[in-house]
Amino acid sequence: MFSHRTLSFLLLTIFAVEKCSAFTTVYSSLFNRIENIGALTEEQKSKILNVNPGSMEKVVMKQDCMALNRNADKRSGIYVIQPKGHKPLVVYCVMDSPGKGWVVLQHVTKNSNISFARHWDTYKHTFGNMEDDHWLGNEYIHWITQQAHYDVRFLIDSGFEKIAIDYASFNVENENNKYKLRLGAPIGVSQTEKNLVINKNDNMMFSTSDQDNDRNNTENCAATVGGGWWFNHCSSVIFNNQQIRWPGICDNCQSATILIRRTFENCKLLNLCYMFSIMKFNTQFITFTVILLSIQSFTLDAADLLLYENIQLKVANAEMVHQNQVSNIINLRDLLLKKATYSRDCNELLQRGFTDDGLYVIQPDPLKLTPPLVVNCNMSYDCSGGWTVLHRNTRQSEMTWNETWTAYKYGFGNIQGDHYIGNQYMYYITSQKWYKARVVIDEEKDGWTQQNYAEYDIFRLGNETTGYRLELGAYRGGAGDALAGYENMVDNLPFSSRDSDTDGDAANCASKYGGGWWFDTCSTRSPFAMLTQKEKIHWEPFCKNCRHAVLMVKPVNMYCRSEEMTRQIRY
Numbered sequence: 001m002f003s004h005r006t007l008s009f010l011l012l013t014i015f016a017v018e019k020c021s022a023f024t025t026v027y028s029s030l031f032n033r034i035e036n037i038g039a040l041t042e043e044q045k046s047k048i049l050n051v052n053p054g055s056m057e058k059v060v061m062k063q064d065c066m067a068l069n070r071n072a073d074k075r076s077g078i079y080v081i082q083p084k085g086h087k088p089l090v091v092y093c094v095m096d097s098p099g100k101g102w103v104v105l106q107h108v109t110k111n112s113n114i115s116f117a118r119h120w121d122t123y124k125h126t127f128g129n130m131e132d133d134h135w136l137g138n139e140y141i142h143w144i145t146q147q148a149h150y151d152v153r154f155l156i157d158s159g160f161e162k163i164a165i166d167y168a169s170f171n172v173e174n175e176n177n178k179y180k181l182r183l184g185a186p187i188g189v190s191q192t193e194k195n196l197v198i199n200k201n202d203n204m205m206f207s208t209s210d211q212d213n214d215r216n217n218t219e220n221c222a223a224t225v226g227g228g229w230w231f232n233h234c235s236s237v238i239f240n241n242q243q244i245r246w247p248g249i250c251d252n253c254q255s256a257t258i259l260i261r262r263t264f265e266n267c268k269l270l271n272l273c274y275m276f277s278i279m280k281f282n283t284q285f286i287t288f289t290v291i292l293l294s295i296q297s298f299t300l301d302a303a304d305l306l307l308y309e310n311i312q313l314k315v316a317n318a319e320m321v322h323q324n325q326v327s328n329i330i331n332l333r334d335l336l337l338k339k340a341t342y343s344r345d346c347n348e349l350l351q352r353g354f355t356d357d358g359l360y361v362i363q364p365d366p367l368k369l370t371p372p373l374v375v376n377c378n379m380s381y382d383c384s385g386g387w388t389v390l391h392r393n394t395r396q397s398e399m400t401w402n403e404t405w406t407a408y409k410y411g412f413g414n415i416q417g418d419h420y421i422g423n424q425y426m427y428y429i430t431s432q433k434w435y436k437a438r439v440v441i442d443e444e445k446d447g448w449t450q451q452n453y454a455e456y457d458i459f460r461l462g463n464e465t466t467g468y469r470l471e472l473g474a475y476r477g478g479a480g481d482a483l484a485g486y487e488n489m490v491d492n493l494p495f496s497s498r499d500s501d502t503d504g505d506a507a508n509c510a511s512k513y514g515g516g517w518w519f520d521t522c523s524t525r526s527p528f529a530m531l532t533q534k535e536k537i538h539w540e541p542f543c544k545n546c547r548h549a550v551l552m553v554k555p556v557n558m559y560c561r562s563e564e565m566t567r568q569i570r571y
Helices: 004-033 120-124 138-145 191-198 221-225 267-279 284-301 323-328 332-336 346-351 405-410 423-431 509-513 563-569
Strands: 077-081 089-094 102-109 150-157 162-167 170-172 181-183 244-246 250-253 255-262 304-308 311-315 358-362 373-378 387-394 435-445 448-456 459-461 470-472 475-477 548-555
Touching: 089 138, 120 138, 138 170, 150 170, 150 244, 150 250, 244 255, 311 332, 323 358, 346 358, 346 373, 346 387, 346 548, 387 423, 405 423, 423 459, 435 459
Parallel strands: none
Antiparallel strands: 077 089, 089 102, 102 255, 150 162, 150 255, 170 181, 244 250, 304 311, 358 373, 373 387, 387 548, 435 448, 435 548, 448 475, 459 470
16 A cells, blocks of 8 residues: 555656646647758757747747737847748747837858858748748748738948948838748838839849849859849849848848838837837726827828938839939929918829829828828810820739738839839728719730720728728720620629638639729639739620720719710710
8 A cells, every 4th residue: 555645756757647648739839840940959949939839838829920029028138929821930029129029031141150041942942040041931921921911121340330221111012923032121221221122123033043034134043152142133232142141231241130020000000009008097088089189090000101302202002112212203393382271182183283294292181081102194085185094914924912901001113114003002092072983994906006995983992991892983995894794793892802802702803803992703714804813804794805004083073973974874
């Protein structure tokens, strides 16, 4: 017979063994799920800051470092995150720098022990020392940057000074698109800060020694330089090399780091709520007043800056305007010098005497809620002019239209070229008056370019809670009613994107066709009407692979519809 003391000891031992076994099982199960756990040493695995191997508590994984550091109380180090729709990843988070919550994509030092002369498959995944010189991996960078809008910071140590260079947007496309780099406008005015744009690294595909995707016709830049990168030519900015280079700052820099952080955008109000919970205000009136003021101003606070002759102007879509295009904004100088007030659309600008086609700044109603926008105005089309361009696409466009809901919400592209102004801004514009829309389409037939149009005498978008539901009026034109006809009815349907499937089909039409749009079904091999597809623009029956398409809107007097339109709808 066992004594009570011996029996108690045995039971405690069995309990401890079972508990430790459970710890080990949970711990191992998590590690087996982490996509790039092999990049860590055993010591580093034990240092993951949001994983405690001695605790049975469920590991809370967020989409990025900013989400982990919501209360600004975390320290820098290795964390597990889980990008939306993907496996967990280990990343190094910088939590103590200004802004907090940065994901480190790369760190490299001069004469690094890490070799960057690697092949495509190696650059696809994580390599190096997560706490020192390393590359996170193109596939994982794509996972993170496709889920939201991210800013990027390049930290460079020249040996004489440390410089931080920021760009307003950073996105890496998928492997099918060769991990193409998409950058927003540089934040700052120094010539050195614009090098990634000046040297045209923006919109470049990633190149390695075994996959030559650069624009240099005489040599493989990755093989010549000794590292993979987004090359346009072989003398551009390069970090993945034993010799770190940013022309104009240093040709043999001491170190370089690439960090990204989710853009604040609509997080303002959410952060304010966290602030209230921390401060524990008891006065409801004060709380209501501050929240009300925040609701009126958070969109403006999220706006980016345009710089003109050292004067800054906040606009919502500054990243869609290249710095060398700012001086082309026709009414910018008058606005900055207070010689003019904001117009609500291009038609109001026309009424105020602006007759030139080109870029303008407008501000839709209500002024306190909507930030100023840069838009492209067509003042000379159809003799009357005053059209606000919402979208433009060309068959040979370099744009990738298979974007996320957030990208389509806030817009992307080059406002002077192919672009999508953004569903949120379409909603702002089309909610302030009654608008008609015109789709102008070009097609090449028998060596000749033919142009036609489709016009709808009502064009409105609902807000985001409706899924940016499209409202269309009566059709006229020669291109065919491709949006509200028998073959394809998208009137009153919500917008769909690859990460927000709102169409009525069993399949995700946006994913199938490669772009966001208003879909009824996608049972056919190609869409009936879709203006946001790469290398193919559809508007049947006029064309199945149109050369060029523009969507633009203009106010209409609902009580004075054209006689031609009235005849078409009379019974």
